[in-house]
Amino acid sequence: MAAITIRRAAPGDAAGLVELARSVAAEPGAWLLTDATWRSAADERRYLRAVRSSPHAAVFVAELPAGELVGRLSVARDQHPASSHVADLGVMVAATHRRQGVGRALLDAASGWAREVGISKLELHVFPHNLAAIALYERLGYESEGLLRAQYVRAGELVDVVVMGLLLGGSPAAMPPGLASLR
Ligand SMILES: CC(C)(COP(=O)(O)OP(=O)(O)OC[C@H]1O[C@@H](n2cnc3c(N)ncnc32)[C@H](O)[C@@H]1OP(=O)(O)O)[C@@H](O)C(=O)NCCC(=O)NCCS
Structure with a gap:
């Protein structure tokens, strides 16, 4: 992890991401x-x-010294005024760079950003079979709040x-004044 930088993403990171x-x-x-699909x-x-x-939103990247994004x-942030203190997140690390603390460092960066912008809860959705991700989240203090059954369609199922x-x-x-006034 020593040689990997965590930073806010810039538009020039699009292709690598x-x-x-x-x-x-x-x-x-x-x-x-x-x-297998992703946005262009x-x-x-x-x-x-x-x-x-x-x-209201942020993207963080983990970058190798040569510039590769891993x-x-x-x-x-949730857009509903009554839950705009909550933000939803998603994380991924390249298969070649797992178990080196990258996922943890990205989640720590997200927590820091969330506190700065007045978000008081982070939430995420994870497939029950994704034991690595669940272990990471639990390690950082995330707690399971329940199972949403048949919540998404993935590969037609x-x-x-x-x-x-x-x-x-x-x-x-x-919270930022603009959103707070909507409550
Ligand atoms: C889940 C994921 C982001 C974890 O990233 P990572 O960089 O490998 O995680 P870290 O190295 O920061 O792990 C921190 C801790 O989380 C736990 N952990 C992470 N991966 C684990 C695994 N495969 N098995 C058990 N514990 C695991 C461990 O406690 C680990 O600490 P340790 O290595 O000192 O034991 C990564 O596996 C990934 O990108 N998977 C594919 C995409 C994905 O599942 N995204 C999440 C969708 S909800």
Whole structure:
């Protein structure tokens, strides 16, 4: 992990992030909601530009010294005013760089960002068969909040997901004024 940098994503990371996502999505373990497809680099670039300095969403990357991206975490605030203190996240690490602390470092970065922008709860959905991810989340204090049955269609089949959450503390009053006034 020593040589890997965790930083906010920039629009120029789009191609590398699409490549990473496509390779993780194509793994036989079926870890992600999407299968072998992922958004295009152009769509990714647009998204990264939109969230670059947003208080409502962020993308973090894990980068090798030569520039290769080996991890990604996306986190976005819930858009409903009554739950805008909650943000949903997704994380992936290249198969070649797992068990080196990258996933943990990305999740720590997300927690730091969330606290800064007044988010007091992080949540995620994980497939019940994804024991590595569940172990990582539990290690960081996330707790299982239940099973959503037949919640998604994946590769043409209805699949269940476990909801996990981490309470960060803090008060929703710390939310950006624009959103707070909607409550
Ligand atoms: C889940 C994932 C993000 C973990 O990333 P990672 O960089 O390998 O995780 P870390 O090295 O930071 O692991 C931190 C801790 O999590 C736990 N953990 C991670 N992977 C584990 C595994 N395969 N088995 C058991 N525990 C595991 C361990 O406690 C580990 O600490 P340790 O290595 O000191 O024992 C990675 O396996 C991945 O990208 N998988 C495919 C995509 C995916 O499943 N994304 C999540 C979708 S919900």
